[in-house]
Amino acid sequence: MSIRVLIVDDSALIRELLSRTLAKDGDIVVVGTAQDPIEAREKVKTLSPDVLTLDIEMPNMNGLAFLEKLMRLHPLPVVMVSTLTKKGASETLLALELGAVDFAAKPGADLSGGLDAFGAVLRDKVRAAAHSDVRGRAMRATPPKVGIRTASAPTGSVIAIGASTGGVEAIRAVLSQLPPDCPPIVIAQHMPPGFTGRFAARLDEVTELTVVEAEDRMPLLPGHAYVAKGDFHLRVERSSGQLKCRLSQDELASGHRPSVDVLFESVAKSVGHMAVAAILTGMGRDGARGLKLMRDAGAYTVGQSQASALVYGMPRVAFEEGAVVEQAPLEAIAGKLANALVKLRSAA
The missing domain is CATH 3.40.50.180 (Methylesterase CheB, C-terminal domain)
Structure with missing residues (x-):
């Protein structure tokens, strides 16, 4: 059965690139794209995707704010597609804390840096996301901090x-x-x-x-x-x-x-x-x-x-x-x- 993906990114070029990249092997179907979280919210309801790819910097609503609402109201496997910058790295890690399954570094503006390699990695991450237990994780409480008083061990451990x-x-x-x-x-x-x-x-x-x-x-x-x-x-x-x-x-x-x-x-x-x-x-x-x-x-x-x-x-x-x-x-x-x-x- 094909994996149904919704792409959310404000760049038409990136939406087109991701659509072609994800569809390459035939087992992933891009059922729709959205240019901002407002449009994405409606398409999640109407298209029922298995996985969502999400940018962070977008108009109308920040991708992180959308992710937080999505995981609280409609848990869905999300793969972040982020820019490889210091700010992008910090925001991506925050996205993982908010419930995103994984992330892939977005190709540069000149689309260099190995598109084939990027595509293979992204497809693998989408496949893994499709088989992840996001809803189960959303239902489970954060593991409590157990009061382990000591974990000392002999030198060399x-x-x-x-x-x-x-x-x-x-x-x-x-x-x-x-x-x-x-x-x-x-x-x-x-x-x-x-x-x-x-x-x-x-x-x-x-x-x-x-x-x-x-x-x-x-x-x-x-x-x-x-x-x-x-x-x-x-x-x-x-x-x-x-x-x-x-x-x-x-x-x-x-x-x-x-x-x-x-x-x-x-x-x-x-x-x-x-x-x-x-x-x-x-x-x-x-x-x-x-x-x-x-x-x-x-x-x-x-x-x-x-x-x-x-x-x-x-x-x-x-x-x-x-x-x-x-x-x-x-x-x-x-x-x-x-x-x-x-x-x-x-x-x-």
Whole structure:
């Protein structure tokens, strides 16, 4: 069955570009376009699209204001198509907090920068959005902040987290429950350049942890979280007796850079049984192979449960391949990680 899409953008050129791009493979049908949220509101009612693509800067009503109303009154999978600017990155992350499923960076004004690649990414994101549980997420309350008093662990311990579609909010939910005495946290979230720095800054604002965008050779410190930089793989390596971030731009792994598999595999090799890890919502299979290596090395691993995942893709593959010790709802994952760290401390 075809995926029915409504495109909302004030630029006629972009509406035409997106219409042609989305229709390329035949499984996505653009049922309509709208030049502003007022027109979009009526077309949502009359056309009943499966997915909506949404710009932010539009006349008559800001895209974020429209998104907030839409998710409150008529929850619908939304993919933001945003400009790749600092302001655009901040607004896009806010859109994800308001309920958008994912985002794609809009092509430049000269339509350069790889239209074919942009189109392939956008179509994949629309497909994932069409299979996401947006209405279920809208009905569920925000995971409560569980009072985890300590997540301390022996020196050399590491928490590794990987996610894709829906991961921005899932990672925020997990990190917001972890106390500042936890071991270093390394994070691979599928996200393009220009967005990961703002994502890290936002996490730093809303959690008790110090969250930064990872830089090469940056030492891993307790109470700190390191977000993989867009278009760079993040690895954990041991150098001169200290764990450090290593960044590289070698080939894509599992179709991604940063790749969760690359991060998890490095943690398995460098940290072994002293690590704990979580694989969260996302489409595809990135992370399953690396997480299995972590489990085989003796690490505790947890996967987000189907009922709580916006897109139960990466956690499903990890579960089916025996990479997770257990599955848990999003609100319980921080507690599971903390308990595993307490056991490490007791064993030490």
